[in-house]
Amino acid sequence: MAQKVTPRSEDYSRWYTDVIQMADVADYSPVKGCMVIKPYGYTLWEHVKEGLDRRFKETGHVNAYFPLFIPLSFIQKESEHVEGFSPELAIVTVGGGKELEEPLVVRPTSETIIGHMYAKWIQSYRDLPVLINQWANVVRWEMRTRLFLRTTEFLWQEGHTAHATKEEAEAETMQMLEVYRDFAVNDAAIPVIEGRKSESEKFAGAVNSYAIEAMMGDRKALQAGTSHFLGQNFAKAFDIQYLDETNELQYVWTTSWGVSTRMVGAVVMVHGDDLGLILPPKLAPIQVVIVPIWMNDEQRDDVLAVVEPLENKLGEHVRVELDAREGYSPGWKFNDWEMRGVPLRVEVGPRDLKNDQVVLARRDVAGRERKITVPLGSAVERVVGMLDEIQTGLYNRALDFRESHTYDPKDYDEFREAVAHGFARAWWCGDADCETAIKDETKATIRCIPLEQPSGQGRCIYCSEVAEEMALFAQAY
Amino acid sequence: MAQKVTPRSEDYSRWYTDVIQMADVADYSPVKGCMVIKPYGYTLWEHVKEGLDRRFKETGHVNAYFPLFIPLSFIQKESEHVEGFSPELAIVTVGGGKELEEPLVVRPTSETIIGHMYAKWIQSYRDLPVLINQWANVVRWEMRTRLFLRTTEFLWQEGHTAHATKEEAEAETMQMLEVYRDFAVNDAAIPVIEGRKSESEKFAGAVNSYAIEAMMGDRKALQAGTSHFLGQNFAKAFDIQYLDETNELQYVWTTSWGVSTRMVGAVVMVHGDDLGLILPPKLAPIQVVIVPIWMNDEQRDDVLAVVEPLENKLGEHVRVELDAREGYSPGWKFNDWEMRGVPLRVEVGPRDLKNDQVVLARRDVAGRERKITVPLGSAVERVVGMLDEIQTGLYNRALDFRESHTYDPKDYDEFREAVAHGFARAWWCGDADCETAIKDETKATIRCIPLEQPSGQGRCIYCSEVAEEMALFAQAY
Numbered sequence: 001m002a003q004k005v006t007p008r009s010e011d012y013s014r015w016y017t018d019v020i021q022m023a024d025v026a027d028y029s030p031v032k033g034c035m036v037i038k039p040y041g042y043t044l045w046e047h048v049k050e051g052l053d054r055r056f057k058e059t060g061h062v063n064a065y066f067p068l069f070i071p072l073s074f075i076q077k078e079s080e081h082v083e084g085f086s087p088e089l090a091i092v093t094v095g096g097g098k099e100l101e102e103p104l105v106v107r108p109t110s111e112t113i114i115g116h117m118y119a120k121w122i123q124s125y126r127d128l129p130v131l132i133n134q135w136a137n138v139v140r141w142e143m144r145t146r147l148f149l150r151t152t153e154f155l156w157q158e159g160h161t162a163h164a165t166k167e168e169a170e171a172e173t174m175q176m177l178e179v180y181r182d183f184a185v186n187d188a189a190i191p192v193i194e195g196r197k198s199e200s201e202k203f204a205g206a207v208n209s210y211a212i213e214a215m216m217g218d219r220k221a222l223q224a225g226t227s228h229f230l231g232q233n234f235a236k237a238f239d240i241q242y243l244d245e246t247n248e249l250q251y252v253w254t255t256s257w258g259v260s261t262r263m264v265g266a267v268v269m270v271h272g273d274d275l276g277l278i279l280p281p282k283l284a285p286i287q288v289v290i291v292p293i294w295m296n297d298e299q300r301d302d303v304l305a306v307v308e309p310l311e312n313k314l315g316e317h318v319r320v321e322l323d324a325r326e327g328y329s330p331g332w333k334f335n336d337w338e339m340r341g342v343p344l345r346v347e348v349g350p351r352d353l354k355n356d357q358v359v360l361a362r363r364d365v366a367g368r369e370r371k372i373t374v375p376l377g378s379a380v381e382r383v384v385g386m387l388d389e390i391q392t393g394l395y396n397r398a399l400d401f402r403e404s405h406t407y408d409p410k411d412y413d414e415f416r417e418a419v420a421h422g423f424a425r426a427w428w429c430g431d432a433d434c435e436t437a438i439k440d441e442t443k444a445t446i447r448c449i450p451l452e453q454p455s456g457q458g459r460c461i462y463c464s465e466v467a468e469e470m471a472l473f474a475q476a477y
Numbered sequence: 478m479a480q481k482v483t484p485r486s487e488d489y490s491r492w493y494t495d496v497i498q499m500a501d502v503a504d505y506s507p508v509k510g511c512m513v514i515k516p517y518g519y520t521l522w523e524h525v526k527e528g529l530d531r532r533f534k535e536t537g538h539v540n541a542y543f544p545l546f547i548p549l550s551f552i553q554k555e556s557e558h559v560e561g562f563s564p565e566l567a568i569v570t571v572g573g574g575k576e577l578e579e580p581l582v583v584r585p586t587s588e589t590i591i592g593h594m595y596a597k598w599i600q601s602y603r604d605l606p607v608l609i610n611q612w613a614n615v616v617r618w619e620m621r622t623r624l625f626l627r628t629t630e631f632l633w634q635e636g637h638t639a640h641a642t643k644e645e646a647e648a649e650t651m652q653m654l655e656v657y658r659d660f661a662v663n664d665a666a667i668p669v670i671e672g673r674k675s676e677s678e679k680f681a682g683a684v685n686s687y688a689i690e691a692m693m694g695d696r697k698a699l700q701a702g703t704s705h706f707l708g709q710n711f712a713k714a715f716d717i718q719y720l721d722e723t724n725e726l727q728y729v730w731t732t733s734w735g736v737s738t739r740m741v742g743a744v745v746m747v748h749g750d751d752l753g754l755i756l757p758p759k760l761a762p763i764q765v766v767i768v769p770i771w772m773n774d775e776q777r778d779d780v781l782a783v784v785e786p787l788e789n790k791l792g793e794h795v796r797v798e799l800d801a802r803e804g805y806s807p808g809w810k811f812n813d814w815e816m817r818g819v820p821l822r823v824e825v826g827p828r829d830l831k832n833d834q835v836v837l838a839r840r841d842v843a844g845r846e847r848k849i850t851v852p853l854g855s856a857v858e859r860v861v862g863m864l865d866e867i868q869t870g871l872y873n874r875a876l877d878f879r880e881s882h883t884y885d886p887k888d889y890d891e892f893r894e895a896v897a898h899g900f901a902r903a904w905w906c907g908d909a910d911c912e913t914a915i916k917d918e919t920k921a922t923i924r925c926i927p928l929e930q931p932s933g934q935g936r937c938i939y940c941s942e943v944a945e946e947m948a949l950f951a952q953a954y
Contacts, residue, residue, distance in 0.1 A: 029543070030551075030590070031547070031581065034544035034545070036594055037542040039540065041541075042542055045542075065519055067513065067630055069567075069616075070508070071507060086574075089574075090573075091571040094568040096564060096566070096567075096620070097564055106583070117504065120504070137613075141574075153544055155542065
């Protein structure tokens with residue numbers, strides 16, 4: 001841990017992989033494109049899971065589990081779906097020592113197999129809505145991979161719901177987008193823009209795809225969650241029909257929505273700095289670390305006599321760790337926990353004992369301001385309050401950063417400049433040709449057509465034709 | 478839900494699959510040998526996970542995640558391991574549209590890939606012990622499958638630990654066996670016998686395997702959890718070495734241990750009856766169901782005015798559901814919830830309102846004794862107390878059942894009779910030939926050599942040679 005990460009300003013991409021490896025978040029595996037999520041990173045993911053799972057259950061969803069393997073013929077039933085996913089499939093051709101009659105696809109997503117089951121389970125309007133989520137691993141064969149952001153195998157949740165009416169399914173799609181926004185903002189401290197995907201960026205098989213988009217520390221965009229209104233596309237492909245109240249056979253309307261381990265990458269990129277990770281308290285595996293300071297055995301005993309009860313008291317409110325390791329200097333420990341992004345450090349040394357005080361050091365603030373001294377007696381209360389402050393502070397800082405790098409270019413020249421340095425809001429005529437030309441010329445894509453729109457019309461930033469909607473453009477991961 | 482399950486006495490195996498399907502625990506999938514775990518069954522599994530995960534964390538373990546795919550060459554590195562697992566492998570040969578250079582195995586278990594990573598992570602005695610668990614799906618190509626008990630894909634947890642000394646690794650192996658026993662007894666209400674596996678039944682690659690064995694309702698045995706002492710087998714195969722305190726290079730000692738969705742099958746078979754599931758309160762998705770009874774709208778309003786606040790009050794202590802569905806008779810609802818094994822039912826009708834009382838009906842007791850009337854004011858307290866009683870009652874009933882079907886045969890004739898009807902405790906000389914002969918002649922296998930042994934020696938039940946240990950024999954799933 002004496003190592004230092006590559007500075008962000010020098011090479012952002014190397015900074016990212018350095019931090020992830022040095023902070024023990026994840027490691028490369030011997031399998032191409034697959035990673036190992038180490039305990040520290042997995043605990044972070046467990047907190048992401050808990051935050052999302054709670055929200056899913058509060059909105060009436062239940063978890064289930066569907067098979068990892070999908071018959072190849074299923075993938076081929078929905079025409080856009082097969083086109084989108086075919087190039088990315090991992091295929092099992094041998095099982096139990098024998099060549100399989102029908103190859104099995106390792107699920108890239110589960111609309112098809114779940115569609116097949118829903119056709120069996122749903123008979124009547126009384127069976128609707130079906131509100132199911134699955135926590136699972138999925139596989140998409142990727143050529144260029146990057147830890148958490150794009151890996152051949154990744155972990156995610158995929159919600160799959162079926163409804164009697166179009167309106168209900170659309171409302172569900174938007175509700176889950178809002179659940180993702182709420183999680184990103186309140187738990188991950190990541191400001192996001194909610195919007196609709198353009199035709200060319202939408203999910204293969206969806207009528208409309210929606211996403212939350214976030215700005216990373218290098219001012220590129222990351223799609224951090226998606227919610228799809230699938231219309232009756234999968235219902236028709238898999239024959240999911242129900243008898244309505246007038247005894248007529250109707251196709252259901254379905255949705256799907258997902259957030260993946262990519263969210264961990266977003267947390268790293270939005271909050272981290274050149275010292276390592278900075279974790280929002282709500283997701284941090286360890287929220288507070290106590291580092292005792294001593295020069296000799298007597299001091300050691302005196303300090304431990306204070307910090308051990310303090311650890312217990314803090315433990316009733318927060319996730320705390322006491323770092324009483326021998327053979328490491330306090331300075332080494334400070335660096336170690338800073339690398340791991342622990343939001344708050346409590347330092348207690350012999351001088352603090354004398355003064356009946358402790359020092360609190362915030363991970364999210366640089367320089368002298370990061371440290372304050374508080375009476376031992378109010379340490380618990382101050383720690384809890386400061387964690388709230390850090391959570392809010394991280395969000396506000398990320399929001400400021402995004403806002404100061406989001407532009408409203410007046411013409412295409414300004415636009416090119418804007419997307420080279422951040423996000424650009426611009427009118428778009430809706431024509432895929434303009435979208436493609438912009439991408440070819442600037443590498444920027446339409447991240448989304450934000451739900452929040454100005455009134456009136458404008459002129460397309462590329463072709464100057466009349467445009468009804470503004471789009472958010474950016475280079476993206 | 479007007480359907481009835483096949484009686485256990487008529488066809489136990491059909492009873493089992495009937496109950497699982499009619500109680501919405503799981504369903505067959507279109508993929509051979511794979512099942513779908515439905516929301517009700519998955520919630521049960523979530524409670525199993527929580528009960529185990531809490532115990533793992535209390536004993537110092539952390540979760541991580543390793544890749545689904547394992548290079549085929551890894552499986553071949555440990556000679557016993559490859560022999561044991563080769564016939565069961567699912568193999569990916571195509572990825573991203575291309576034939577792979579090295580085929581990838583879909584993990585049947587993860588000792589090999591984790592061994593590879595541990596070799597990279599472990600350098601010094603300071604890095605030990607490594608105490609990691611993984612919640613994951615695994616695939617073993619099975620010819621004859623059965624819901625939950627033997628499926629091609631299943632969910633499980635696999636713990637993988639590495640230690641500096643043999644003694645520590647052995648202690649870990651036994652500690653996790655004890656964790657499994659504690660979970661089975663206290664959460665699943667399933668009495669189990671802890672013991673060592675014979676050479677022929679142990680895990681492929683282990684020095685010693687231990688298991689908890691339970692008796693199902695048809696008096697067959699089910700292995701419900703295993704803990705393996707792997708010695709230095711995988712350390713040597715994957716070169717996992719550390720520098721000890723004297724700066725010498727040493728191989729680590731490893732363990733692995735697992736419990737799977739099989740545990741759900743065990744819960745069904747140990748507790749269920751001809752009306753359906755009976756779930757131990759600690760694992761039940763719904764612990765208490767309130768069924769209001771009314772004949773007309775006025776009564777309906779009166780009854781709901783009482784049961785709705787009751788649901789809220791109960792909800793502070795237990796997992797409760799109010800079944801206020803219209804269009805279903807109380808009798809139909811009783812059957813429906815009995816099928817799903819909800820431990821306790823609260824009935825409230827107009828007559829109960831008058832008398833300021835509610836009726837509690839236990840799922841685990843048959844006949845008139847199952848119902849008692851309690852004052853509305855003490856309903857919450859009585860419900861909580863009765864759930865404890867049901868939890869204990871289920872365990873005791875299962876223990877009685879096992880004890881009354883466990884025999885100590887005096888000779889081989891009695892032994893044959895015994896294993897046709899239950900468990901047999903018998904001396905065994907340790908010779909694999911006797912074990913095989915017994916299996917061929919009686920279908921009974923050595924489930925384990927119980928940790929608890931009588932003092933002294935005996936004579937092998939098969940060959941009459943001197944025997945040092947008693948073994949537990951039974952027909953098994």
